[in-house]
Structure formats: structure tokens, C-alpha cells
Amino acid sequence: MARRGAELLPDVAAGLRQPAVDYLAHLELERGLSRNTLDAYARDLGRYLTWLTAQGAEDYRGVTPEDLRTFVAALADSGLAVRSRSRITVSVRRLHAFLHAEGRTESDPGVDVRPPADTERLPKALSVGEIEALLGTVVGDSPAELRTRALLELLYATGARISEAVGLDIDDVDLENRIVRLYGKGSKERLVPLGGHAVRALDAWLVRGRPQMSAARAPRGRGSAGAPERRQRAGAVFLNQRGGRLSRQSAWQAIRTAAERAGLAAHASPHTFRHSFATHLLDGGADIRVVQELLGHSSVTTTQIYTRVTSETLREVYATSHPRAR
Incomplete structure (x- = not known):
């Protein structure tokens, strides 16, 4: 039975192709990656297999770190963008890590091979401690506090854009199965899991906070013109003080207020x-292609920037912690 993505691999020596097929099977069966994600991996690995074949290789046992660095340099010579080169490098490193973990190679030549760096500005991410401190400032039981807590927990649990969060309707949230349906750019739909903290915060808001704000909605006169708006407002997860759908501006202000309490106003925004x-998932070992799907990125090259955030963080920790780093 042909594995997904395998048909995109080039016709090279079995010692190169079959391990790559096995790796794709691992990603499909054990990691549960989608068809599009597997195809993306296959295309990246296919470029590498073609290059190895041109170097006379028939399997992976003789591949050295210097070989991988030469391959990365060849990617640069091909004119590929930095993000594309970084993505391919990460794919190749993960393949070698898999082969070594499976005992098929004696060493992992990709351990010390770094993806090419981009001069593009890296996104600012808060540390886990800063996130917890920010969330810890919202402890009240008023409808507004319950709403803010639910909003912040949702944003951190799902990586949702602020427009996606305020656009949520009741039917988009399944607390029992811990999942939320988000509509991203171009109305693309994706399902994202909810963690326990977010589920509890949303439940508290929906049960104890939202009904009070919903009751504050000003009555409207009869007639068909008002009916669609009432239905839309009744379905919104996050409401404002007047019972209407919470706006992006109001959500932004709620976040800023919590950030000011935590002393993080200069560093916190909805994004x-x-x-x-994304950064904390990758730090925890999540596959970049999975993070891509959770964020709703159409291309993994957009998600790739977060691998550089993680690398920058590691370098900063090393520089400040190791006694002989300077």
C-alpha cells in the first residue's frame, strides 16, 4: 500500500527512497499529519534525495554534517528564499533524527546543522511565566472579568487571531469535546483543540457572565430589519456591555488593561x-507542520519564523547562563 506523499519522492536508490517513505508513514500514522502537510514534507525531502543521488550516495549511512552543510549551501545557490531553505533544512534534519532514533544510522549528522537565518524581524513572544502572570491578573467574578479571562485563555490556548476570537459564535465552541472552530483569512475553517484552563474559563463566562451581558441588550422594535442582527448577537460568544458582539478594539483594550496590571503593557498585544x-508549542517539541495547521497558515514558510524565535531564545539563554559563553 502506497503511503501518502510517497508518490512525490523521486525514483532514486532504494536505500535512500525507502527510509524516506518509512518516515512519511511515521508522520502519517503516528503524528497524524494531513495530506497537504505530508506532501510538503515529501517535496522537501525529494529535493534532498535528488541531491544525495547526484553526490553518488545510495543510502544515509555515510552522510556527514559537512555533507548537510554543503546541501544547505547548494540551496542558497539555487536562489531559494531564506524561508524556503530553512523549511527544507528542518525537514532534512528531522528525517536524519528519525533514522538515528530508529537505529538505521550510527549517528545523526543534522544535530549541529542550523537552518539559515533570516534578517527579518522576529515576532515578540512572552515567556510562559509572563503569560501566567498576565492571566493571573484577571481573577474577578464580574461578567467583564469572566469575559476577559475567557478571551485571554482562548487566545493563548488556540493561537487565534483577535478577529477570529471576537467572530466566534456559540456553535463554534464545543466544550464537551474541547475543540473550537475558527474562521481565518479567506474564511478558511480550521478546528483547534482547547486546553483545560480555556475550557473552564469559557464555561464560567458562558454560564455566569454572558447571560448578564446578553440581558443588557437594548430592546428593538418589531420588523424584519432588526431580526438578523438579533440572531447574530445572540450567537456571539463574546459580548460587550450592551449585549452586542465584542469589537476588536474593545478586546484589545481588555488585553491592554490586563497587561498593564502585570507590568507587561509594552510587550503584550492580541498578536x-x-x-x-506558536513559540511555546515548538519549544515543547511540536512539529512545525502541526503548528502551521493550528495557526491556519497557508504555507509552512510563514510558520518557519517561529523556529528562529526558538533559536534566538536558546542563544540568549546560553549567552547569559554559560560561564564561558563570553
Whole structure:
């Protein structure tokens, strides 16, 4: 049975192709990656297999770190953008890590091979401690506090854009199965899991906070003109003080207020939660292609920037912590 993505691999020596097929099977069966994601991996690996074949290789046992650095340099000579080169490098490194973990190679030549760096500005992400401190400032039981807590927990749990969060309707949230349906750019739909903290915060808001704000909605006169708006407002997850759908501006202000309490006003914005979500997932070992799908990025090259955030963080920690780093 042909594995997904395998048909995109080049016709090269079995010692190169079959391990790559096995790796794609691992990504499909054990990691549960989608068809599009597997195809993207296959295309990246296919370029590498073609290059190895041109170097006379028939398997991976003799591949050295210097070989990988030469391959990365060849990518640069091909004119590929930095993001594309970084993505391909990461794919190749993960393949070698898999082969070594499976005992198929004696060493992992990709351990010390870094993806090419981009001079593009890196997104700002808060540390886990800063996120917890910010969330810890919202502890009240008023409808507004319950709403803010639910909003912040949702943003951090899902990496949602602020427009996606305020656009949520009741039917988009399934607390029992811990999942939320988000509509991204171009109305593209994606399902994202909810963690326990977010589920509890949303439940508290929907049960104890939202009904009070919903009751504050000003009555409207009869007639068909008002009916669609009432239905839309009744379905919104996040409401304002008048019972209407919470605006992006009001959501932004709620975040700023919480950030000021935590002393993080200069560093926190709605998008900071999205950056932190992605960075913390990658720090925890999540596959970049999975993070891509959770964020709703159409291309993994957009998600690739977060691998550089993680690398920058590691370098900063090393520089400040190692006694012989300077």
C-alpha cells in the first residue's frame, strides 16, 4: 500500500527512497499529519534525495554534517528564499533524527546543522511565566472579568487571531469535546483543540457572565430589519456591555488593561498571544507542520519564523547562563 506523499519522492536508490517513505508513514500514522502537510514534507525531502543521488550516495549511512552543510549551501545557490531553505533544512534534519532514533544510522549528522537565518524581524513572544502572570491578573467574578479571562485563555490556548476570537459564535465552541472552530483569512475553517484552563474559563463566562451581558441588550422594535442582527448577537460568544458582539478594539483594550496590571503593557498585544502560542508549542517539541495547521497558515514558510524565535531564545539563554559563553 502506497503511503501518502510517497508518490512525490523521486525514483532514486532504494536505500535512500525507502527510509524516506518509512518516515512519511511515521508522520502519517503516528503524528497524524494531513495530506497537504505530508506532501510538503515529501517535496522537501525529494529535493534532498535528488541531491544525495547526484553526490553518488545510495543510502544515509555515510552522510556527514559537512555533507548537510554543503546541501544547505547548494540551496542558497539555487536562489531559494531564506524561508524556503530553512523549511527544507528542518525537514532534512528531522528525517536524519528519525533514522538515528530508529537505529538505521550510527549517528545523526543534522544535530549541529542550523537552518539559515533570516534578517527579518522576529515576532515578540512572552515567556510562559509572563503569560501566567498576565492571566493571573484577571481573577474577578464580574461578567467583564469572566469575559476577559475567557478571551485571554482562548487566545493563548488556540493561537487565534483577535478577529477570529471576537467572530466566534456559540456553535463554534464545543466544550464537551474541547475543540473550537475558527474562521481565518479567506474564511478558511480550521478546528483547534482547547486546553483545560480555556475550557473552564469559557464555561464560567458562558454560564455566569454572558447571560448578564446578553440581558443588557437594548430592546428593538418589531420588523424584519432588526431580526438578523438579533440572531447574530445572540450567537456571539463574546459580548460587550450592551449585549452586542465584542469589537476588536474593545478586546484589545481588555488585553491592554490586563497587561498593564502585570507590568507587561509594552510587550503584550492580541498578536503576542498568537506568537507565544506558536513559540511555546515548538519549544515543547511540536512539529512545525502541526503548528502551521493550528495557526491556519497557508504555507509552512510563514510558520518557519517561529523556529528562529526558538533559536534566538536558546542563544540568549546560553549567552547569559554559560560561564564561558563570553
